[in-house]
Amino acid sequence: MKIGILGVGHIGKTLSRKLSAAGHDVKVANSRGPDTIDATVLATGARAVPASEAVKDVDVVILSVPLNRVPEIAPLLAGVPAETVVIDTSNYIPGRDSQIAAIEAGQVESLWVAEQLGQSIVKAWNAIGSGSFALKGTPPGIRGRIAIPVAADDDSERAVAIALVEDTGFDGFDAGPLAQSWRQQPGAPVYCTDLTRDEMPAALARAEAARLPKRRDLSGAAIAERVGVGTNPDSEYHVRLSRALFM
Numbered sequence: 377m378k379i380g381i382l383g384v385g386h387i388g389k390t391l392s393r394k395l396s397a398a399g400h401d402v403k404v405a406n407s408r409g410p411d412t413i414d415a416t417v418l419a420t421g422a423r424a425v426p427a428s429e430a431v432k433d434v435d436v437v438i439l440s441v442p443l444n445r446v447p448e449i450a451p452l453l454a455g456v457p458a459e460t461v462v463i464d465t466s467n468y469i470p471g472r473d474s475q476i477a478a479i480e481a482g483q484v485e486s487l488w489v490a491e492q493l494g495q496s497i498v499k500a501w502n503a504i505g506s507g508s509f510a511l512k513g514t515p516p517g518i519r520g521r522i523a524i525p526v527a528a529d530d531d532s533e534r535a536v537a538i539a540l541v542e543d544t545g546f547d548g549f550d551a552g553p554l555a556q557s558w559r560q561q562p563g564a565p566v567y568c569t570d571l572t573r574d575e576m577p578a579a580l581a582r583a584e585a586a587r588l589p590k591r592r593d594l595s596g597a598a599i600a601e602r603v604g605v606g607t608n609p610d611s612e613y614h615v616r617l618s619r620a621l622f623m
């Protein structure tokens with residue numbers, strides 16, 4: 377498929393490498409221009425382009441930017457044809473994104489994103505930590521393969537996203553409509569806990585909306601307490617912490 381990725385940070389750079397390695401025609405962009413994109417992002421064949429170019433003539437656009445940057449991307453996406461599938465990886469992290477009143481008041485994050493963009497989206501790759509995403513993908517059928525929840529309102533868009541999740545080395549799991557995608561938001565049992573397909577249904581069902589923000593913030597505080605010279609927690613710490621707090 378022809379894929380444009382906006383954002384080449386922790387998640388976007390791995391998407392770029394994995395999806396081009398899987399044979400897709402991948403263009404990537406950030407807000408500062410193609411010359412600022414690291415060569416490692418392009419190592420498996422992706423091309424760095426201006427952001428306006430990344431969303432042109434593609435089958436799929438993947439957004440992998442901080443959630444509070446989504447509104448500034450909306451004009452770029454305004455001209456994208458309706459049949460282009462837009463997949464969003466974002467999460468609301470108030471310490472990074474500043475407080476967003478509608479989400480604080482309970483709006484589901486993916487519905488807020490869809491509203492900002494004025495179009496339907498699929499939510500995927502938001503619930504796997506960047507370390508696990510980069511390192512733990514496997515071929516299909518391997519015992520213990522990690523699953524990634526995929527939420528969407530349109531079945532054909534969801535099918536495209538699930539196939540791409542599979543191409544990145546993970547089981548794509550149908551997590552229902554966007555209105556239910558709060559079950560894969562930060563603080564939820566499936567969030568960054570590296571569960572398998574078999575573990576997904578019960579973990580999604582166990583999510584309790586009112587507890588997620590508090591658990592998300594506890595996790596942020598525990599990680600912040602460790603950050604410093606030589607003491608940064610590794611990705612396995614993130615998984616252990618997420619399992620302890622969210623499950």
Ligand SMILES: NC(=O)c1ccc[n+]([C@@H]2O[C@H](COP(=O)([O-])OP(=O)(O)OC[C@H]3O[C@@H](n4cnc5c(N)ncnc54)[C@H](OP(=O)(O)O)[C@@H]3O)[C@@H](O)[C@H]2O)c1
Pocket residue numbers: 382383384385386387388405406407408427440441442443445448449465466467468469501502503504505506507
């Ligand atoms: N890190 C994780 O473990 C993780 C896991 C799952 C989901 N997520 C979510 O996925 C999203 C990306 O996370 P991340 O950790 O990869 O973020 P990140 O490392 O901060 O990278 C963000 C990327 O977005 C680009 N960007 C920002 N504004 C942009 C714009 N207007 N147009 C185009 N590119 C823009 C940034 O580049 P410039 O600033 O140079 O433009 C950068 O390449 C976030 O919403 C995050 O919550 C993160």
